[in-house]
Amino acid sequence: MASFSLILIRLSLVAVLLTASFCQLKAIGIREAVDDAVGEQREFDYFNFALQWPGTQCKNTRHCCPSNGCCRGSNAPTEFTIHGLWPDYNDGTWPSCCKKSKFDEKEISTLLDALEQYWPSYRCGSTSTCYSGEGLFWAHEWEKHGTCSFPVVRDEYSYFSTTLNLYFKYNVTRVLNEAGYLPSNTEKYPLGGIVSAIQNAFHATPKLDCSKDAVNELHLCFYKDFKPRDCIIERSPENDNYFSSSSCPKYVSLPVYMSSGVDDATAAIPWILENEPL
Ligand code: AMP
Numbered sequence: 001m002a003s004f005s006l007i008l009i010r011l012s013l014v015a016v017l018l019t020a021s022f023c024q025l026k027a028i029g030i031r032e033a034v035d036d037a038v039g040e041q042r043e044f045d046y047f048n049f050a051l052q053w054p055g056t057q058c059k060n061t062r063h064c065c066p067s068n069g070c071c072r073g074s075n076a077p078t079e080f081t082i083h084g085l086w087p088d089y090n091d092g093t094w095p096s097c098c099k100k101s102k103f104d105e106k107e108i109s110t111l112l113d114a115l116e117q118y119w120p121s122y123r124c125g126s127t128s129t130c131y132s133g134e135g136l137f138w139a140h141e142w143e144k145h146g147t148c149s150f151p152v153v154r155d156e157y158s159y160f161s162t163t164l165n166l167y168f169k170y171n172v173t174r175v176l177n178e179a180g181y182l183p184s185n186t187e188k189y190p191l192g193g194i195v196s197a198i199q200n201a202f203h204a205t206p207k208l209d210c211s212k213d214a215v216n217e218l219h220l221c222f223y224k225d226f227k228p229r230d231c232i233i234e235r236s237p238e239n240d241n242y243f244s245s246s247s248c249p250k251y252v253s254l255p256v257y258m259s260s261g262v263d264d265a266t267a268a269i270p271w272i273l274e275n276e277p278l
Helices: 002-028 030-040 054-059 105-118 137-144 156-169 172-178 191-202 270-275
Strands: 046-052 081-088 207-211 214-222
Touching: 046 054, 046 156, 054 207, 054 214, 081 137, 081 156, 105 137, 105 156, 137 156, 172 191, 191 207, 191 214
Parallel strands: none
Antiparallel strands: 046 081, 046 214, 207 214
């Protein structure tokens, strides 16, 4: 009987210890659990190349600083810029933070001029990086998405140079301009016309995201050999067509950003910049 009670006490002790370690795991954060799992994320299926429309991105600019592309006055971007190259899965999900490979600006020093121009940040504050860090927008994109593009893209330099090459090869702004879709604060364009212009040029269907009626992002998709393919448009069984499943209305705009005209970047107020939420 005494030994039975001893077994019961031991079992209760084990239960208490197991509960305590579970609570501790929760307390140190799910991130560690994710970190342990990162090695197990399966290889991606295709690339999603995300572009941003500066006129829409910059409309939300509340503060300026040298790192904010919206604040370059007459040098502010007027064409689609790069958000990132994202390895995605066919089921609509994606891997993230796949390798502990910390962003190092020195590795891409020869690309910096092009990146400043075509892959600008539209914020003043820093962006979250993997493993509880914060850093440049480029660091976020490399650590969160770039590290998952293995084995097609194997290192930081290749990630940024490959993305720039795609950007130059598939010039969405030029295709839209040639089809008559010019930046304007008064015109509205049929979404179907914009989609068709891209389909005709690249033989694949893009995905568009809007903020109200303004085009915010345009995504091109590629097989792993970088041949264009259709993007995945989430369609519900009731709404099985492009337009009702898009976040854009039937008529959309490509707004022009009107900067304040002053030297925006030097009009920055440092303490606001440090604390601006992303
Ligand atoms: P992603 O994980 O690649 O979808 O990036 C999303 C994160 O990047 C969010 O924190 C956004 O606020 C931020 N972000 C998106 N576009 C930009 C941009 N052009 N400049 C700076 N941060 C951005």
